[in-house]
Amino acid sequence: MKRILVADDHEVVRSGLRAIVETRSNWIVCGEAINGEQAVALALETRPDIAIIDYSMPLMNGLAVSRRLRSLHLRTEVLVLTMHETEELLTEAISAGVRGFLFKSDARKHLISAIEALLDGKPYFTSVLLEKLLHEYQVNARNESGRLxxxxxxxxxxxxxxxxxxxxxxxxxxxxxxxxxxxxxxxxxxxxxxxxxxxxxxxxxxxxxxx
Known part of the structure; x- marks a missing residue:
């Protein structure tokens, strides 16, 4: 059974994500968080395989949560949901250890595929453009890191x-x-x-x- 943590400060979004996740009989939502601090606490408690984290959350945003999970050495892959599409946001997400990046508007269509990819140890991004930006970031990350x-x-x-x-x-x-x-x-x-x-x-x- 694969364990999925859902973190979003809007109940309707959490309910929608849970409904999509639980269409798979071997996946279960092991916890729901309403802010970043709670997401980290639940991840420590439940040890999920995947954490679906909204980028814009109170106390700690999605990227801060990802950095915290990495620092705690949890074997949890993070899938960030966002309404914003910018190169800068993507590069910050990758720097934070995020390997999945999905627009909220695409969640109904792509969430299952994104989770499957992360469970298989593969990154997931919603477009060829984002794949290209990922490659460019990895090449130039060392030069950029000092300005973050x-x-x-x-x-x-x-x-x-x-x-x-x-x-x-x-x-x-x-x-x-x-x-x-x-x-x-x-x-x-x-x-x-x-x-x-x-x-x-x-x-x-x-x-x-x-x-």
Whole structure:
């Protein structure tokens, strides 16, 4: 029996994904999460074969979840669902260890195929264009990596944009307030920003939070 974790902050989406997954008699939805933090906790508890993760979720987005699962050495393949189609998002997803990338509008048609591919150890992307971008990213990843925020910096920026204080972020991420401040300052330095408002605009532009 293959175990599938579903994470999306909208109940109707989770129900739809569960209905598609459970059309296969040897697949079972082992848990449903409504935010990124809960997705990580459920993955640790249930050890799913596949985690279907919405890109835009509270507390930790889909890419932050993928990075966390990799750091915990879970043998869970991540399939990210998104409404956004950008080269930048794809390259960030691959950097986070994501091997499956599916647009929400294609889920009904392609979800089964995507899960089958990941279970077979193969990547799954919804178009030839994305396959091409994957190849180009892998070739150029070393040159690009220095310009990206670390996963922790990106997580801190997302929580700042969601309106959390440094103290609140420290509780959520289980870090000291000083460490949160260090990540915040590092992110602002890398991005060339000097205010919280600029960080919020950056998070909206990068689809880390909804406007």
């Amino acid at each position: 925020l670390t996963s922790r910096e990106q997580n801190v920026v997302q929580l700042i944009a969601e309106g959390h204080t440094n103290r609140s972020i420290s509780a959520i991420l289980k870090l000291s307030v000083k460490t949160v401040e260090t990540h915040r300052a590092s992110a602002m330095r890398k991005l060339g920003m000097s205010s919280t408002a600029e960080l919020v605009r950056y998070a909206i532009r990068k689809k880390l939070v909804s406007p």
